[in-house]
Amino acid sequence: MYQECSLGYNKTYRQVIDNFLPNLADFYKRPSAYRVEPFRIFGNLYYVGDRKVCMHLVDTGDGLLLFDTGYRNTSHMLVQSIYDLGFDPHDIKLIIHSHGHFDHFGSGNEFRALYGAQVAMSRVDTELLREDPRRALMHLSPAPDDEICWPDIEIDDGDVLTLGSTRVRCQLSPGHTMGTMAFFFDAVDGEETKKVAYLGGVGFLSVYKEYCREYGLPENKTELLKTSIEKLRGEKADIFLGNHPNHNCTLEKRQWMIEHPGSDPFINPEGWSIFLDALEARRADFERLGY
Ligand SMILES: [Zn+2]
Ligand SMILES: [Zn+2]
Secondary structure, three states: OOOOOOOOOOHHHHHHHHHHHHHHHHHHHHHHHOOOOEEEEOOEEOOOOOOOOEEEEEEEEOOEEEOOOEEEHHHHHHHHHHHOOOOHHHHHEEEOOOOOOOHHHHHHHHHHHHHEEEEEHHHHHHHHHHHHHHOOOEEEEEEOOOOOOOOEEEEOOOOEEEEEEEEEEEOOOOOOOOOEEEEEEEEEEEOOOEEEEOOOOOOOOOHHHHHHHOOOOOOOOHHHHHHHHHHHHOOOOEEEEOOOOHOOOOOOOHHHHOOOOOOOOOOOOOHHHHHHHHHHHHHHHHHHOOO
16 A cells, blocks of 8 residues: 655755665666656646655646756656657746756756747746755756756745646745745546645755755744745645645656556545645654754
């Protein structure tokens, strides 16, 4: 049986960084080893990400909406995944980047150049990157000279982005980054509608005080995250999405779907609050350990 989510174990900032880098070198050498066959989550909502980072595609009836473009070295896999689902990347009208880190906007510039899509990201993260581009963490990647994907649309708290029949409500949810956004929208399958919630930044690497000092960010991120989690609890969702696959156990749920045809573990009205409980428990650990 799959879990709802796993948010990792307690390590020091240094241990997390030391683990992150070698792992990434292998991924840059042979990205295809991290490929995931794209699949339908529900109705017009699809998974087009890989084993490292989540990407989601919504067929809005008037063009495609893409949440995140992953790492720069996986553009070809994303293109392939979109074609494999029977769609055409030329139909992408809007790309929404979840937050201002290089592993989520990495292929955005290529997609905009090739397919003409408009790119959106939170205003807060965009301004923080203008002030200091190191905050995108590109220098930690094997391609430190890659360019930031600057958005055409800067999203503010409460904005609604509309494409076709899809309305995406955006809620500023600082914690992972200061400008991390949560997104709420409906996925539809014929007459059936499911509420989808997506917190676009979950990992704790960027919550460590040491990290915040290094990048000139406020050191009270655990407090900010607490407020964000409390606000997110006010939302109901039938489906919640991961920002990286471990956040909602994307790959385990996918495996479950394959082994149990006709079932869809992504649909779970309890999942969102289980996820928020796990996030709050991890946050409280951070606070207790003084990270
Ligand atoms: Zn991030
Ligand atoms: Zn990330």
